[in-house]
Amino acid sequence: MIELKPERIYLDNAATSWPKPPEVIQALADFYNDIGSSAGRGNSLKSLQAKEIIESTRALLTAFIGGGNAYQTIFTTNGTTALNQAILGLLKAGDHVITTQAEHNSVLRPLRHLEDQQVISVKRLEVDSNGQIGVESLRSAIQENTKLVIACHASNVTGAIQPIREICEVAQNAGVFTLIDAAQTVGHLPLNVAEIGCDMLAASGHKGLLGPLGTGFLCVRDELARLLTPLFFGGTGSTSELDTQPNEGPAKFESGNLNTAAIAGLAVGIKHNQVESVAEFQQRILPVCEYVLNELANIEGITCYGPLSPTQRVPVFSFNVDGLDAREASALLESGFGVETRGGLHCAPLIHQALQTNKSGGTVRMSLGRFNTESQVERAIEAVKQVAASNIF
Numbered sequence: 001m002i003e004l005k006p007e008r009i010y011l012d013n014a015a016t017s018w019p020k021p022p023e024v025i026q027a028l029a030d031f032y033n034d035i036g037s038s039a040g041r042g043n044s045l046k047s048l049q050a051k052e053i054i055e056s057t058r059a060l061l062t063a064f065i066g067g068g069n070a071y072q073t074i075f076t077t078n079g080t081t082a083l084n085q086a087i088l089g090l091l092k093a094g095d096h097v098i099t100t101q102a103e104h105n106s107v108l109r110p111l112r113h114l115e116d117q118q119v120i121s122v123k124r125l126e127v128d129s130n131g132q133i134g135v136e137s138l139r140s141a142i143q144e145n146t147k148l149v150i151a152c153h154a155s156n157v158t159g160a161i162q163p164i165r166e167i168c169e170v171a172q173n174a175g176v177f178t179l180i181d182a183a184q185t186v187g188h189l190p191l192n193v194a195e196i197g198c199d200m201l202a203a204s205g206h207k208g209l210l211g212p213l214g215t216g217f218l219c220v221r222d223e224l225a226r227l228l229t230p231l232f233f234g235g236t237g238s239t240s241e242l243d244t245q246p247n248e249g250p251a252k253f254e255s256g257n258l259n260t261a262a263i264a265g266l267a268v269g270i271k272h273n274q275v276e277s278v279a280e281f282q283q284r285i286l287p288v289c290e291y292v293l294n295e296l297a298n299i300e301g302i303t304c305y306g307p308l309s310p311t312q313r314v315p316v317f318s319f320n321v322d323g324l325d326a327r328e329a330s331a332l333l334e335s336g337f338g339v340e341t342r343g344g345l346h347c348a349p350l351i352h353q354a355l356q357t358n359k360s361g362g363t364v365r366m367s368l369g370r371f372n373t374e375s376q377v378e379r380a381i382e383a384v385k386q387v388a389a390s391n392i393f
Contacts (some may be wrong), residue, residue, distance in 0.1 A: 066192030094118025
């Protein structure tokens with residue numbers, strides 16, 4: 001007898017969005033079928049078309065996040081590379097950095113590397129039970145040699161939104177640069193870098209922006225871009241007569257061939273975000289988030305983490321099933337019900353220490369995206385109820 005697998009319910013959009021809009025996938029195929037040339041590596045028509053894809057997507061993305069003329073956008077292979085470019089490109093010996101317990105390893109690890117090399121010193125601000133920091137704790141942590149404040153816009157574990165406007169205002173008043181990790185918010189929350197007042201904003205392109213894997217970006221103020229040292233050096237398709245790196249523009253940071261096909265797909269993903277605006281999506285998802293929070297709170301044997309109000313978070317929900325390791329619970333949800341979540345520490349170890357969820361192997365994370373239906377969410381909640389009930393002895 002053939003055993004049918006349950007329908008796939010994908011709820012791991014905090015890792016990467018799925019499904020991708022068909023037009024995104026088509027854009028990759030169109031690039032390889034119709035263009036296929038290296039951007040800026042020649043004067044052929046196809047090479048120029050490839051370059052136009054990059055520059056038009058750059059302009060589209062900068063406008064989408066409110067960069068205007070004051071910022072430039074650098075393409076990277078992912079959000080991790082963007083964060084490393086900002087951190088390793090700015091910090092020098094003797095600098096002091098302030099960050100939070102809520103950060104991803106893409107921030108924690110490069111900082112720890114520099115700290116272990118005795119290049120910098122780091123203050124990691126504690127978070128409350130929701131995974132949020134208090135602005136007053138930031139203000140009191142600033143020192144004379146503080147160079148950079150780094151904060152995630154929203155936690156990839158609790159979904160909690162940080163007060164980043166206030167964070168940037170405190171830092172700016174103290175003459176300190178700011179770097180915001182917007183991996184969980186770009187495409188999910190209305191976002192304007194100029195209004196936020198940050199100096200740098202990094203994110204991946206394959207989550208809320210609906211682009212392909214292998215895309216990311218760093219948006220940086222023009223004047224700060226001149227201070228950053230590139231992570232990589234090499235061919236840029238410009239000033240080829242010199243053996244020195246270009247000093248101006250995105251070319252300074254974009255050595256080697258960019259993933260032009262993926263960037264073409266990213267452009268389509270951004271445009272898809274404009275069909276139903278980010279603000280419209282946020283309003284549509286709020287009642288779904290409220291439903292998830294209310295249901296999880298009323299399931300016996302379930303502990304849920306993060307803000308209780310859907311307006312204080314993105315659609316990322318972490319919980320645990322009493323008596324089960326988070327990875328085991330996640331595996332049961334998939335094998336028994338086709339519900340794909342993520343169980344573990346989510347590359348954010350410090351917040352699990354703060355929440356004391358490291359003792360249970362982390363948390364089960366359920367993260368919603370633009371293409372999840374109410375029916376899928378209802379079936380996922382029912383699956384959680386059944387897993388929790390089967391574990392009560």
